[in-house]
Amino acid sequence: MERTPRLVLEGISKGFGRTQVLEGVDLVVFPQEIVAILGPSGCGKTTLLRVVAGLETPEEGRVSLDGTDISAWPPEKRGIGFVFQDYALFPHLTVWGNVAFGLRGRDRWERARRALERVGMGGFLQRRPGELSGGEQQRVALARALAPEPPLLLLDEPFSSLDAELRASTRAEVRQILKETRTTALLVTHDQEEALSFADKLGVMREGRIEQVGPPEEVYLRPKTPFVARFLGRANLLSGEGCGRYAETVLGRVPVTEPVQGPVVVALRPEALRLRPPQGEGGPLGQVVAREFKGHDLTYRVCLPSVAEDVVVQEGPESPFRVGEWVRVAVAGAGVPLRATPHPGVRPSFLGSRGPGVARLGT
Numbered sequence: 001m002e003r004t005p006r007l008v009l010e011g012i013s014k015g016f017g018r019t020q021v022l023e024g025v026d027l028v029v030f031p032q033e034i035v036a037i038l039g040p041s042g043c044g045k046t047t048l049l050r051v052v053a054g055l056e057t058p059e060e061g062r063v064s065l066d067g068t069d070i071s072a073w074p075p076e077k078r079g080i081g082f083v084f085q086d087y088a089l090f091p092h093l094t095v096w097g098n099v100a101f102g103l104r105g106r107d108r109w110e111r112a113r114r115a116l117e118r119v120g121m122g123g124f125l126q127r128r129p130g131e132l133s134g135g136e137q138q139r140v141a142l143a144r145a146l147a148p149e150p151p152l153l154l155l156d157e158p159f160s161s162l163d164a165e166l167r168a169s170t171r172a173e174v175r176q177i178l179k180e181t182r183t184t185a186l187l188v189t190h191d192q193e194e195a196l197s198f199a200d201k202l203g204v205m206r207e208g209r210i211e212q213v214g215p216p217e218e219v220y221l222r223p224k225t226p227f228v229a230r231f232l233g234r235a236n237l238l239s240g241e242g243c244g245r246y247a248e249t250v251l252g253r254v255p256v257t258e259p260v261q262g263p264v265v266v267a268l269r270p271e272a273l274r275l276r277p278p279q280g281e282g283g284p285l286g287q288v289v290a291r292e293f294k295g296h297d298l299t300y301r302v303c304l305p306s307v308a309e310d311v312v313v314q315e316g317p318e319s320p321f322r323v324g325e326w327v328r329v330a331v332a333g334a335g336v337p338l339r340a341t342p343h344p345g346v347r348p349s350f351l352g353s354r355g356p357g358v359a360r361l362g363t
Helices: 045-053 097-102 108-120 134-146 164-180 192-199 216-221 228-232
Strands: 007-016 019-029 034-038 060-065 081-085 153-154 185-191 201-206 209-212 238-248 252-268 273-276 285-293 298-303 311-315 328-333 336-338
Touching: 007 045, 007 238, 019 034, 019 045, 019 060, 019 185, 019 209, 034 045, 034 164, 034 192, 045 185, 081 134, 097 108, 097 273, 134 164, 164 192, 164 285, 185 192, 192 216, 209 216, 209 273, 216 336, 228 238, 228 336, 238 298, 238 336, 252 328, 273 311
Parallel strands: 034 185, 034 201, 081 153, 153 185, 252 336
Antiparallel strands: 007 019, 007 060, 201 209, 238 252, 273 328, 285 298, 285 328, 298 311
């Protein structure tokens, strides 16, 4: 049986003066699904969220909620919950008063209390926002948004003001709450780790357009464009010649995830490469120019004298190679053929020689 979408965006476009912020955005969100829109600052993420909420009116396109076109509806009629980046709590009201503020009916105080208990804030009813930590304020904002039981919850960078340790634990708790309450949610963020760990479905956005949508694992492992490959973690972009199930590149023969013929750019994650001693075989010879130890792994940058950009390689924490040593770079995994041409400023690696006047290490 085919599921009915909760939210459908069709051809959403929005500009401010001469600046076009959104261009033909399409997106489908199903009930109980958590969707994250990931992209750099200024790509249009928050504007898209505000269009869904009714705080901005699209110039083109349609917003549908449960099959009804709500494009012209004011925010208060849509009944959509919104957790703002700064939480937007009333400083003069108690925690209980903040959550009850937007509710109607004789039972509104009881509903507010239940919502606060659901997010672990039942013991803070009489506190004011200024007496709470950032994580506690975030939970109160979430309780306020969930209390009316909205058909859709919007979250605008809700964890950005928290420190790293608190951010990780809080987003895990929020995700669990959303799943327990069967809430449909749309989150926007610029944090790759947050988007990958929090969402059921991920959309990567650039310059007002969504370039790719899918499960986080699929988008990470099967990027479709150079921008997605580079923005969602590190990636080596190799120019080569497709020969069916592999591509010939400066790193040698690279297996690919799908058959390809002719000129191609292949994305290869750092974990799909390995370093070998220079005396043996297994790839071109290069020199280690950077080594970044991160506890659970090591990230190397290797200069290959004949190509334009350093190779990024991820090894285990016990890898013995040091800066200045010569190594061979071997392919140990599959690459992903990219169908789109690179965006200016996202330059494919290995397109040719470094050219005259560019220094080469070891020469």
